[in-house]
Amino acid sequence: MKSNSIIINALDGHKLQGYLVRPEGPPKGGIIVLQEIFGVTSHIREVTDGFAAQGYLALAPALFDRLESGIELDYTAVEAGIATMQKLKLDEVAQDLGASVATLRRELAAIPGAGNKVGAVGYCWGGSIADLAACRTDINAAVSYYGRATVGWLNEQPRCPVLYHYGALDPLIPPELVQQITAGRPGHKVYIYPDAGHGFNCTDRHEFHAASAELALQRTLEFFSRHLD
8 A cells, every 4th residue: 555645625725635545456446534523643544544455545634724734633632622623614624525525536537447436434523524525525425433413414415325333332422312313314324333432443542442343344344345346
């Protein structure tokens, strides 16, 4: 695999950084990896590397660049992460999502033998933003890990298949909220992990739950294989 930093150009003139990882052979398709409230951390880069290792051209856009370039917070800085996220305007985030998808499609088109379908996967805040990408961009599939903010736009509907992962022990997303999101996303698959809390996929957080993370990844890869390969 080969990784490098690229510039993503939004339609309003904003430029944001992207962490792009190329697989060994022609990509099966592309995957946008969407950050938590802590920025494009080393963990998010590792996740992006992991999807590239599965044969996808993987891109993690730095969505906090709208506010300041290079924001990367420690996982203990929850309040700072929330405060940073809350400063972003949803319509601008959607612009950056569209630009990221367009950038990834152009990269795929330049590679002989590459697939042309693009998916999105996100974690925590990025889990909700993956849902937003399904609603407002032309991606082919999306996977949302423990995204709470999705409740803010349930009046919008995804344009592609979406898969949702939630932890039953998540104090930030109680069962009634999961039920609300499930009801607002009819026809889309929701998995609930009985032994998992919030952030169960992140190896850098104390909430990491290996068995749940492994099962969720297996389901995610099977989902992407059906809709992107």
